Amino acid sequence: MTAELAAAPSQHVAHRGRGITLILLAALFFGTSGVLGKPAMQAGLSPEQVAAIRIGLSAIVLLALVAVFRPKLLKVTKNEWPLLLAYGSLGVAGVQLMYFLSAGRIPVGIAILLEFTSPVLIALWVRFVRRVRLPRAMWAGIALAMTGLVLVAQVWEGLSLDVLGLLAGLGAAVCSAGYFLLGERGVADRDPLGMVTWGMTIGAVLVCAVSPPWTIPWGILDAPATFGPWEPPVWSLLIGLVLIGTVLAYATGMTALRHLPASVASVVGLVEPLIASAAAWLLLGEALSWVQAVGAVVLLTGAYIVQLNSNVVQTDSTLLEAP
Numbered sequence: 001m002t003a004e005l006a007a008a009p010s011q012h013v014a015h016r017g018r019g020i021t022l023i024l025l026a027a028l029f030f031g032t033s034g035v036l037g038k039p040a041m042q043a044g045l046s047p048e049q050v051a052a053i054r055i056g057l058s059a060i061v062l063l064a065l066v067a068v069f070r071p072k073l074l075k076v077t078k079n080e081w082p083l084l085l086a087y088g089s090l091g092v093a094g095v096q097l098m099y100f101l102s103a104g105r106i107p108v109g110i111a112i113l114l115e116f117t118s119p120v121l122i123a124l125w126v127r128f129v130r131r132v133r134l135p136r137a138m139w140a141g142i143a144l145a146m147t148g149l150v151l152v153a154q155v156w157e158g159l160s161l162d163v164l165g166l167l168a169g170l171g172a173a174v175c176s177a178g179y180f181l182l183g184e185r186g187v188a189d190r191d192p193l194g195m196v197t198w199g200m201t202i203g204a205v206l207v208c209a210v211s212p213p214w215t216i217p218w219g220i221l222d223a224p225a226t227f228g229p230w231e232p233p234v235w236s237l238l239i240g241l242v243l244i245g246t247v248l249a250y251a252t253g254m255t256a257l258r259h260l261p262a263s264v265a266s267v268v269g270l271v272e273p274l275i276a277s278a279a280a281w282l283l284l285g286e287a288l289s290w291v292q293a294v295g296a297v298v299l300l301t302g303a304y305i306v307q308l309n310s311n312v313v314q315t316d317s318t319l320l321e322a323p
Contacts, residue, residue, distance in 0.1 A: 019259025022252045023268045029249035031275030035283045036241040039225035043234050047100040048211040052204075053238055055092060056213065058246040059204035062197040073194030080190065083182060087195065088202025091179030092250075096203075097210060098172035105165030112273060114169025116149055118176035119267045125181060126261075137305055144302030145270050151295025152273055180265055183257045192254035200250065228283040267306040270299055 037050050045053075066073050076084065095115070102111040119142055126132050183195065221235040256265055274296050281287045 015259050019256045019265070020268060022256035023260060023265045024271065026249050026253035026256060027269050027272040028275055029244050029252065030269075031272045031279060033241060033245035033249075034276045035227075035279045036237045036245055038280075038284065039227050040234050040237055040241075043223050043225045044217060044220045045234070046211070047103070048097070048207075049216045050238075050241075051096040051100060052207050052211040052213065052216065054241050054246055055096065055200060055207050056204045057238075057242045058250075059197075059200040061242065061247055062193075062200055066193060066197050070191075070193065073191050073197065076198065083185065084195070084198045085202060086178065087182040088199040089206060090175040091182055092199050092203025093206035094175030095172055095179060096207060098168050098175055102165050102169035102172055105162040105168070111165070111169050111172070113149055114166070115172040115176055116270060116273065117146065117170075117173045118180070119270065120146065121173055121177040122180055125177065141302045141305030142267060144305065145267055145299050146302070148295045148297070148299025148302060149270060149273060152277065152292045152299060154289070154291060179253075180257065180269075183254050192258065193251060196247075196250045196254050200246075264306055268303050270303055274299065 033054075037047075037054070040050050041047060063074075099111060099115055102114060123134060123139070123142055127134055221233065221238070223234055224231040225234045225237055227237060253265075253269075260268070277292065277296075
């Protein structure tokens with residue numbers, strides 16, 4: 001990582017139950033992204049263009065709201081810029097672009113699996129960089145969660161690994177781990193809303209550099225999109241993607257990191273593929289097979305085991321400070 005990630009002393013009171021609730025809400029909001037974005041792509045927008053609209057408009061919404069109601073959150077000291085730049089680059093732009101590059105070259109199920117290996121990377125970071133010894137039960141929970149994710153994604157179907165696609169998928173995992181670790185470090189000193197606002201703005205600049213706004217076929221936004229039994233215009237789905245799948249998702253996710261360590265939040269967030277799969281089944285007709293249903297149970301069991309053992313991974317500076 002490009003920033004110091006040892007947790008700083010916190011002046012707020014952490015509530016584990018509140019953190020679990022917030023991270024589950026974040027998973028719910030993030031889980032809507034696929035069912036809102038896929039119809040827009042089927043209507044003619046590229047994944048990169050959907051990402052540029054999603055992050056760009058989200059940055060505008062957040063900047064406007066914060067500037068009007070809480071302008072003090074936009075103040076940034078010189079020492080805070082490195083962390084914000086890293087968070088915007090990895091946690092926002094990096095995750096989006098790496099995942100799209102991966103999904104374009106290898107099966108989507110494998111791309112999702114690679115991205116959601118981030119809890120393993122976080123556990124390794126906490127263990128070997130922060131020098132915090134994780135209990136065996138937490139490792140078992142992570143193993144169960146990853147096994148369940150393999151079953152949900154059914155990665156053995158259509159396996160065809162392109163080297164660049166594989167590396168991009170692993171890059172998405174690194175960026176996803178950065179989202180949790182950098183976010184955990186950032187909200188120790190900054191308000192979560194300010195962290196998200198600047199991260200989204202930085203991410204928007206980077207993503208729009210890859211897919212400039214003037215290259216987007218804006219006329220497609222008025223076209224009808226297939227969304228369950230309805231045919232709403234593409235622009236309405238993109239608005240939902242911006243407000244629900246991005247603004248609310250990132251805001252609740254960052255706030256959750258004030259109450260949970262990154263190693264726990266990232267594994268609890270593994271319920272996101274389950275939420276996305278259920279939404280796709282209801283609205284896009286993409287039903288889960290029995291193997292995927294079994295995987296869902298295994299995944300949730302692993303996440304629950306991690307929650308039960310999360311008390312040994314605290315975010316105070318005494319425990320997490322490397323010797």
